[in-house]
Amino acid sequence: MEIAVLGGGNGSYAAAIDLTEKGHHVRLWRRNQEAFRSVLESQAIQVKDSRGTRMVPLKMATSDLKEAVEGADLIVIPLPAFTQRTVAKRLAPVLEDGQVIFLPPGTFGSYLMARVLVEEGCNADVVFAETGTLPYLARKYDEQTVSISGRATRLPTGIFPSDQSDHAFGILQKAYPSIEPIEDALDGALMNAGPIIHPPLILMNAGPIEHFEKWDIHDEGTQPSIRNVHRSLDGERIKIREALGYNPPHFPLEDHYSDEGEEWMYGDGAHEELVDGEDWYEKLDLKTHRYMQEDIVCGLAFLVSLGDWLTIKTPTATGLLAIASSIMEKDLREIGRTMENLKLSSLSKEDLKEILENGIKQYETQ
Missing domain, CATH: 3.40.50.720 (NAD(P)-binding Rossmann-like Domain)
Structure with missing residues (x-):
């Protein structure tokens, strides 16, 4: 091909x-x-x-x-x-x-x-x-x-x-x-793992990321308290998926870290393989790295805006986005990839579903 x-x-x-x-x-x-x-x-x-x-x-x-x-x-x-x-x-x-x-x-x-x-x-x-x-x-x-x-x-x-x-x-x-x-x-x-796994890892490891020459957020940076935040954040993602009518499997992030549960996107034991190597022991620029610019400014902002649009509370996602905004000295809820900035916030769920099924041109010509 x-x-x-x-x-x-x-x-x-x-x-x-x-x-x-x-x-x-x-x-x-x-x-x-x-x-x-x-x-x-x-x-x-x-x-x-x-x-x-x-x-x-x-x-x-x-x-x-x-x-x-x-x-x-x-x-x-x-x-x-x-x-x-x-x-x-x-x-x-x-x-x-x-x-x-x-x-x-x-x-x-x-x-x-x-x-x-x-x-x-x-x-x-x-x-x-x-x-x-x-x-x-x-x-x-x-x-x-x-x-x-x-x-x-x-x-x-x-x-x-x-x-x-x-x-x-x-x-x-x-x-x-x-x-x-x-x-x-x-x-x-809403299957995107980046806005779930990376915001807690970089925001809760901001000190060592900025202090050390190199830091592995997936090894030393993944500790029990951070995993608790992962679970809470992923729970908010799944609530949003369910509110939109999407069915399981939701590919919970927990399956990436655990040998139990269903096989996750990278297969069983992927996290152990990840931390066994040295590819992720690296220098991160907290403000410019794609974990911030993509997974937070785009992905996490989108998740928070979807929660607001659906009137679903997302305290963990909202709190992490607020912390990231303080680090960046910008209101990421205002400037990020959101339902408002995509010009979708005025639509009903039915209108959005129609666009998702038939595309933009077909929807706008009706």
Whole structure:
């Protein structure tokens, strides 16, 4: 299958490697030509995983977006949520009918990007998909080398608009057999583990993160009190899912940490594998890291706004967002990715469900 992978981060490099080794024809696009120079020259990426270290040649590495996207059946975008608006504007002139755009994860970026495409006058009939996590536990060592320490075994995924689910899943599951169909894109957005796992880890570890040169939030930083906050925050996510009519499995974060319960997205024992390695023992810039800019400014703000829209109390999410706002010296409830800023807060649940099923254009023409 012809696949375009967009971005130069951990997930993008891992996706390019994984999909190439599965036999697909992968074109990897990155905007920053200087940082991408070694890959552009070699047309290959080095990977380190359980099979050892090896160079993997790509079908194409390019800084030309049209060249990457043209003729692709699937476009994989493992970029941070805060880049989605800009990426959608870049994609608008080059997209083609029938293409599936996969956001792993999406933070409800499927709706945001579809809205931007309409605003940009894009007439291509494309479909979005979003899931609950990156398909990989991965970290780049340098601009040509990525380490992959784990792969997702279950990827609950929703489609926007959901009436195109059959077409989208037919393409997606050729690339990712671990994808599990769920109801729609908001269902997929509310599977996103990032806004649940990362806000307590970075906010409650703010002292050591800013003091030490390196800090592993998943090892030393994961202590019983923080796990209690995880449970409370995840409980609020599940209440919101239930209020919207989404059925189990809800993929509770507890299953990631425990050997009991159902298999979580990265499989049983994934947390132990995560802390056994050293890839997450790293320097974090608290204000600029994607855990803040994506998982809090986008993901946690969205969760809080959904709770407000549904009149469901979310004291843990609201409190964490307030603490993050103090750290950032900005009102993240005001400026983040929210129902208000997505222009959805005036809708009823029925109106929202209609948009999720039929898309933006169909809803606005009625």
